[in-house]
Amino acid sequence: MGPRVLLSGIDARGSGHSAGLAAACTITARLSREGGDLMSSLRPLTISIAAAAMSLSLACGGATPDGGQEAESPYAAHEVAPGEYDDYYGFSSGGHSGEVRIVGIPSMRVLKRIPVWNIDPGSGWGITNESKAMMGGKWVGDTHHVQGSYVDGTYDGKWLFVNDKANNRLARIRIDIFEVDATVEIPHTQGTHGVFPQRAPTTEWVILNSEFRTPLVNDGSGDMLDASTYGGVHTIVDAERMEVVAQVQTEVNLDLAATDYSGRYSFATSYNSEGGATISEMLASDLDYLVVFSWDNIKAALANNDYRTVDGVPILDGTEGTGLTAYIPVPKNPHGVNVSPDGNYAVVSGKVSPTASVIDITMLDDVFAGNIEPRDAVVAEPEIGLGPLHTTFDGRGNAYTSLFIDSQEVKWNIQRAIDLQANPQEGETAVVDRLDIHYQVGHTMASMAETNEADGRYLISLNKISKDRFLNVGPLKPENDQLIDISGESMVLLKDESAYIEPHDIILVRRDIIEPHVVDRVRLEEHPEAVTQSSITRDGNRVTVRLTATAPVFGLQEVEVNEGDEVTFIVTNTDEIPDLAHGFAISNYNIQMVVGPFQTKSVTFTADKPGVYWIYCTNFCHALHLEMRLRFIVRPRS
Amino acid sequence: MGPRVLLSGIDARGSGHSAGLAAACTITARLSREGGDLMSSLRPLTISIAAAAMSLSLACGGATPDGGQEAESPYAAHEVAPGEYDDYYGFSSGGHSGEVRIVGIPSMRVLKRIPVWNIDPGSGWGITNESKAMMGGKWVGDTHHVQGSYVDGTYDGKWLFVNDKANNRLARIRIDIFEVDATVEIPHTQGTHGVFPQRAPTTEWVILNSEFRTPLVNDGSGDMLDASTYGGVHTIVDAERMEVVAQVQTEVNLDLAATDYSGRYSFATSYNSEGGATISEMLASDLDYLVVFSWDNIKAALANNDYRTVDGVPILDGTEGTGLTAYIPVPKNPHGVNVSPDGNYAVVSGKVSPTASVIDITMLDDVFAGNIEPRDAVVAEPEIGLGPLHTTFDGRGNAYTSLFIDSQEVKWNIQRAIDLQANPQEGETAVVDRLDIHYQVGHTMASMAETNEADGRYLISLNKISKDRFLNVGPLKPENDQLIDISGESMVLLKDESAYIEPHDIILVRRDIIEPHVVDRVRLEEHPEAVTQSSITRDGNRVTVRLTATAPVFGLQEVEVNEGDEVTFIVTNTDEIPDLAHGFAISNYNIQMVVGPFQTKSVTFTADKPGVYWIYCTNFCHALHLEMRLRFIVRPRS
Ligand SMILES: [Cu+2]
């Protein structure tokens, strides 16, 4: 029940955890390599962390050795045996891999990769004309958060939304086919990080935050080095039309995002209230903000045309005093903001403060009305451990916060924290349990925890550094996603699962919410060019080949074109049998795509190499799959 | 022990297996949609499969219902609990995903994706200058086989080799860092499918086969439609230099590959001895070939300059009667060829014949000497089931063959098959056990089975159609890799594991062979441009930024360039701490790469957008990882 290891840095392989001050000191040591003026500004932070570690360490009775060698795993009772199904769909953001992953919970199996901001030769994403249009010429991305669309505070099984922090975009995924069906570029912003859909009554808006402050109009004009002119924006996107509705401009940066359960507020943490451009500047202040956006007031401002328009986007002034925002001071460099399933509390953690701040959402009306000070809405601020990042919930009144310096999950009771804030009692704590994880946890999420149906069964700890948890696979090692049973009083580690670079966040959605929406095939007519009869047509030097694919033959045995022709292949998989996909690759022509049942995909290229090139099916489809091929004959120009 | 389900087609979701004739008939039904002349040529095949199914079905006592609902899984005893390590590194070819995967066995965890023929934004593969040079402008591929380098018949832990069937290349992966360190384009070939390294005394040569017959000089000259002029090549690559040594030209196509255990022979199956260009032509003949290549005679021909040179490559004549090859007739459209761990037998399966052919390698000298007929070397040809593809071994004299129409693994005894061939006994069979798999198995591999240290512990069944084995994730579903315990008399299914499109083959290598070679960091000086001191230098409009990355800061806080400059960033991760990687992304500039400890990666691009662009670390590295960023200032041209 008590803490086992309080602190750990990023240690050398095999050295295990180090306790207390030692780890905090590694931060100092590491920073000192860059030397100079940085050091002096960072030292106070390091010392304050170390001090907090000591006090916490004493309060909790000190550190004990790493519990790495469990005698037996309790996973067996949760095993999803051959032929059995998982209870939850996990939707995981793949970080700089640019993809979204579907993870079965509790098996932790990756059931699918959904390419979003990455080229995927396996599926043809980024190669087909259809997907190229979605990507707009940018094929890297940084997916931090995947969120589902909502109705009345729980998932409706319709869409997933996923950000791109690198190239500043939002993508929408259709849950029925688990493919991206729309994207939108977010202007006037960089570091598009937090994203959250409206939770009630339905998802009409999706909001996004800019983590990096920039000039609003970033065209090279003005003194680009003067960071005091920079700001952030809170972007509102129409979920149905996938268009930017408006942007609320702030002076501060805006990091993680959440919405409330009434459709009236959205939230953004701001870790750089200083407006700094260097790491030391960003750490100067002891208090930063939870920024609250009033949707009532934003809607009123839009209705009253109380905005300016830049590049066609309404820009609303969200600085202090405009009535659109409330700036609630919270300790130093807050990271996550999460709303409790009852809708009553927003929990914010200051990653370089050992606390969680509990904001009473029911008091926000009074904050916006000016009846109370913003800080008055903070009804609890318990000390929970070092490096608190994200908080999730079990629907039974408990919060679970990831502690990335402590490398722990900490379970604490929200009401207990509020009560102790009101009536402090010596030696009492809201902390219920601690569990070591392995090793540096970022996001954490419990089953259905971002809905009003939080069920408190499973907790996922998305750990960034797996270090020595798996066979060594070289300099770039996997991450370690850990599955934890939270159905009881104490947390129980069930399973380690290696994860490819680099999952950021995950949501766990009950199977019964998703499964009825998922289809085995699209409707043939969804693609306007669906092919039912193969053909070759020519218009000048443009050749269009319409091709059916029915196991084990393509609809044509030869296609002849001339060198230099612009060739478009439109391929329809005319098999409607579930899980019977065909691949389409042209030898030496760098073209590859996979077409699912009744799907149509197209690819356009220049036939710049004369000769005979075999087009072949790359995806197993039939006993005679290897024989499923045709000849692409390119006649030389001369 | 006995068969549970004998036959299954690719059925509709949830309809389960269908027995006997029904499944065979689905092949006819499916083909008949394309109608016409194809049908008439395919009908005999369908009928012969159906007939074989009936006889096998009777011999085995008929079909029984699908055993999909196991009461309890025996996996628990094999679980790799948190903190424990796998026993084997599995190296899996990722098919048209273009990647290689490291899978821990028996956990089945994907421990790493190694990008090879795919762009990987997560690692920067295909984005960095270093990796672009490896890919040669082609970023799709089709990896079918990963093989390890050998010494004295077992793996030496130095390299992995992987083919590209789509763009016809070979890549080499350094096992110490699990990254590609060399690639070579294979000329004069398409469908570069089978690949196998020399097994003894060490891997000096790697051989590759062309599955698709093409004109040798494929420049559009001659009658491109006349398939009788096409042929295949057996390519020899120098493993150290990664250069093509020579190509042995054949009239037939060459599919899967193997080498013997003495360094004297290599093998290729040929399923299209007909030289057909359409599916019906490819199925015309009842016998195709196992082609054997004599390395003694190839070396002699090279030494005697008995070849012509095309595009700088020695082309040897490998047609019948030249002494370089032996064409051993084997039943219809053979697919896999695998050599038993004792080095004595090559096992070939004719995928549209229900048999496995056992070729006695010790008799090949007599074949090449003309003392016996090629077919005399076939010492057994047991009936084992429908759609036999690949065979693997337990080192105890048993073979395990994947049956992709039967959806089974079949275990049979090699010596027993040979004995029964010599002395047929009514009602006797070499078959020892059958296990249903789910559903269409392609490759199968036992632990260490491609070495003389085969240990008979685990068998992997790489199944192409998972259909209803996992939560439905849309039209494109995962594959199903199944783990099977083969340590006892009967095979025991342990685990299903979902796999992303589309693993083809896998090798299972003991941990103790690989682990000592794997490093946590490269040597800093391995990259000639490794940065130890950050700097910005300009040469005309070319700007070179040398940048250190040490958690949590980059070595510079600002980089200023002019619009239109050609900018090269060279980034060295100067942290030597294991598993501490830094990411490097430039907002809105479509650039992303990850740099491991002591690694150096570079990227070159044109600064075509004026403004302030944040460069940020995309890979979690430190408590202040979010603050690890710098400004890239692009001054406008005007
Ligand atoms: Cu196909």
Ligand SMILES: [Cu+2]
């Ligand atoms: Cu970093």
